[in-house]
Amino acid sequence: MEVIIIGTGVFGLSAADHAHNKHPHAKLSIVSRPSRLAPSDDITKIARIDYSSTKRLQEAKIAYSQWKNDDFFSKYQRIIGRVMIYESGDTTHTDINEARQNLQLSARPAFGPELMEQIFETTSAPEALTYVYNDDDMIIDWQSCISQARQRASAACNGTGGRMYENGVKTLVHRDSRVTEIVLDNDERIEAATAQIVLAPGPWLAEVLAASAITLPPPDRTPTPTGLFSYIIQLRDDQAELFRQKPIVSHDGKVDFLPPASMESTTCKMTWIEPFTNMRGPPESRIKDLSRSALAKSHMLKAMEWARTFLPALHGARIISVTSYWDGVTATQDPIIAYHPEIQNLLCAAAMFQTTTAGIQSKFHFNMISHVSLVEATLLLWKRKPRKK
Template sequence: MNSNTSRIVIVGAGVFGLTTALELSKRGHRNIVVLDRHEPPVPDGSSVDISRIIRFDYADSIYLKLAKEAYDLWSTSHHYRKVFSKQPFILSTTSPSGRAYIDQCLKNLSQLSLPWTQIRSSKEAKKTFPILTGTLASPGFYGYCNSQAGWADATLAIAGLRDQCIEAGISFISGAHGTVTEFKKEPSGRITGAKTLSGDSVQGDLFILATGAWTSQLVSMHNSILATGQVLGFMKLTEAEMTHYKTLPIYINFDNGWFCFPPHEETKYLKVAVHGWGYTRSCQSAASNTTSAVSSPPTEPRSMRANYAPRDGVQRLREGLREVLPELAGRDFERTAVCWYTDTPTGDFIMDYHPEHENLFLATGGSGHAFKFLPVIGKYTVDAMARSLPVDMQTKWRFRTEYRDEDAFKGDGSRGGPERREFTETERANL
C-alpha cells in the first residue's frame, strides 16, 4: 500500500472497520473511505448497545495480554473517560468444564501477577456483594472476582471513534450509496469496486471487509464464520432501584451463559443477556459458488434492533434473573433484542487476506468478544495487513478454509446453555 496513491475502501463501520480506518490514517494513509448502510453508530450492528463487558480474564494467554493492554487504555485514556465505568467482574460455574476454564484463566492471571480473588461458595459471593440475593450458580459454586474490570457504553464509544475518524480526514458514505451489495471483480479475482444499493460502484485499490455477521453475504467464507443471534433483555428501573442496584457486579454464569450489568444511568435500564450457542438464520449466499446455506442477519437498514427475542431465549433471561436477582424475575422487560455474533470455529478473530481476492482483507470474526479490544485492535489489524504480526498471532487469526460444516464450531470453551438452533419461520418474521 502506498499512502499517497492507494485508495482504501473499508466496508463496515463497527469496531473492526473504524479502528482499522483510524490506525491506517495514523500510519500515513490519506485516501480512506468507510461504507455502511447507516452512519455509525450503526443501530443494529453488534458494536452498538448501552453496555459491553471490559475485562482481561482469558484462558488464552494471547487474548489476555491484548485485553490487558486495552483495559489500561479504557481505564486511563481521555478518549474513554465518559464511556467506561469500572465495576467488579464475577465468573462462576458448577461444572467440570467451567472449573477447567476458570482455572486456566486464574493460572494466566497469576503468571502475569494480575489481580483476582477466589470465591469458593455462593454464600461467600453474597457476603461480598449483598445485592446478589439469589442462589447463584449452585450447588457447587466455584468462581472468582476481578476488581480490575468494568463496562463501556458501546454506542458512545463507537460515536467517539467515528469522531476521531472524521477529525483524521476519513470519508464516510452511508444509506443506499454506502450499502454494498456485491463486489466487481476481474477474472483473476482481484476486486475493482464495491457495488452499492444505489447502483453506484465505489472504486478502490485495497478493500477491507469488516461487515461482521453480514460478511458471508458478500464473499465466500468457506464455513469459517457463522452468524449467531444472542438474546438481550432490558428492564426499566425506578430512581430508587437505580440507587439500590448501582453496586451490582458484572456477573456471568459460565454454565448457562447468562450475564448482567449494573444499571445504565442515562436509559435507566438493567441489561441482562446470554453468551451462548445462539440461533442461526439460514439464507443463500449470493457470493458463494456452492449451494450451501449460510447464516446472516436481516439486511434491511434499521433505525434500531427489533424489539423481539424468541420465547425460549426470554425464558433463559428470566431463569438467570431468578438465580441472581429473583425479585426482578417476574417483571416485564421493556425491550428484548437479538445481537448478532460473528462466530468462528475456534472463537478466534480473522485478520487475513482472502485467498480468492488478492486485494481483499478480512477483519471480522469477533465471536462475541472483540469489542473490549477497541482501543488496540486497529493496531493489530493493520499489522496483519502488513504481514508483520508475531507468528503466533498470524497463525491464530489466519483465514481458514478447512472447516466443512457447523459441527466444526466448538468455540473457545466459554459458551454455555442449550445447543445452537435455527430460528423458526415465525421467529424470522419478527427479527
C-alpha cells in the same frame, strides 16, 4: 493512496483509525449502514482481563490498559467489578488462576453463595456453585463510545476528500484480480480499482463475498452468522440507584447481567448466552431479526427465571426491548484477518467473539493495532499460497 473501509464495527473503525493515523493524507472513505442486529451496535459491553489461556490474558491486559488510560476511550468505562458464577465441576476458575500465576498475578479466591448475599442481599443463590469476585472488570458505555468513534471516522473521511456512505454493499465488482467497483444497495457505484479495500461487515462477510462471486474462505475459516438475545430492562428509580453501585454478574455459559452503564442511566441489560445459528444453511444465509420469535420468548423466560434466583432485587423491573445480535463466528471461534488470495486489493476482517477483550494485530500494511477492540483476536491468515514478490 486511497483506502475504502466496508463496515463500522470494531474491525472497520480500527482499520479506519489507524489507516488515517499512519497515512493522514490518504483518501479515506467508509461504507456502512449500522444495524441493530450487529454486536457493534450494542449498548454496553464488558472489558475483562481473565482468560484460561496465558497468551489471551496477556493480550487482554494490553486492551484493558488502553480502556483505562487512553484519552479517548477511558471516559466510556467504569471499573465496577464482576461476580463470576461457575457450575460444579467447571475447571475454568482453576485454569484462569493458573494463567494469572504464570503472569505473576494473584489468584482469584473462590466463595460460596454468601458472596451474592453480601453484595446483592440474595439469599436464594445455590450452594453447589462457585462464586468469584473480579474487582477490576469494567462496564463500557459502548453506545456512546461507538457513536463517537463513528463521528471521528466520518470527520477523517471529510478531511481527506473521501466520503462516509451510509448504505449497505450489494456486491463487489472485480476484474483482473482486483475489486474495481463497489455497488451499494441503492445501486450507487464507487470506483475502487486503485484503492485498498478492507471488508469488515461483521456477520455479513460471507453474504457479500457470495453475492460478488468471490471465493469464500475454507469452511473452518468462513464466519457463520451466530446470534444471541439481549434484553434491555427498565428499572424503577430505587432499583436504578441500587444497581448503579453494583457489579456485573456473569453466570458462565448462561447469562451476563450488566447494570446501568452510567450514573444517569436507568436501564440495565441481560444477555442470555445460548447461541443460535442456521447450521443447516450456508454461511452466507441472510440474517434475520428474531427479536419477536418464539425462540426469543423462550430465552427470555429462562433469563427471567435466572434473575428470580440470583437477582431478586430486579423484581418489578420491566423488559422494554429485545434484540437478536448476530456475529460472525468461525469453527475455532478465532477471527480471520487476511488478504484475499485471489483479489489483490481486498483484505477480509471478520469473525470476532463479542464478549472478549484484546488488541488486534494484522499484516495489513497499515500496521493496524486496535484500541477500540472489545474482542480477543489472534491473527489467523487465510490458507493460501505465498504471494509472489
